[in-house]
Amino acid sequence: MISIIILVFNKKYALATGISLISSNTIVQIIKHTLSPNPRPIEYFVTEMIPPMKGVTLLHWNSFPSGHSSVSMAIGISLWAIFYNYKWSISFVIIPLIVGLSRVYLAQHFVVDVFGGFAITIICAYYSWVMVYSRYSK
Secondary structure, three states: OHHHHHOOOOHHHHHHHHHHHHHHHHHHHHHHHHOOOOOOHHHHOOOOOOOOOOOOOOOOOOOOOOHHHHHHHHHHHHHHHHOOOOHHHHHHHHHHHHHHHHHHHOOOOOHHHHHHHHHHHHHHHHHHHHHHHHHHOO
16 A cells, blocks of 8 residues: 555555565564464563453564564654655654554563564665666656
């Protein structure tokens, strides 16, 4: 959906964003579901856990890496790259950090899960944007 919206600005932006989102999300899901089941915080802190917030369902497995953090960072990097010349464009990278913090706060992920999702996405986004711009810069 975000790639379609970005398509209004520029086809290269939409293509790079789409490749970044698809590649990072695919890698995250493959790692999450093929590695040994990584426990989430509730499995480690069962006795010490503060009761979860109302309406929050705590998951128990497949913690690493964080998919929410990955997707939010992919969108944030793309929007930052598109609006790079504006002073407020840094907010597009700060918002994913807030999403990652919320995943830890809600006891859905450890900090390493969030940073793992960020790292995968940063690498995928970099190669996506470089690939698109080197191929279509003519």
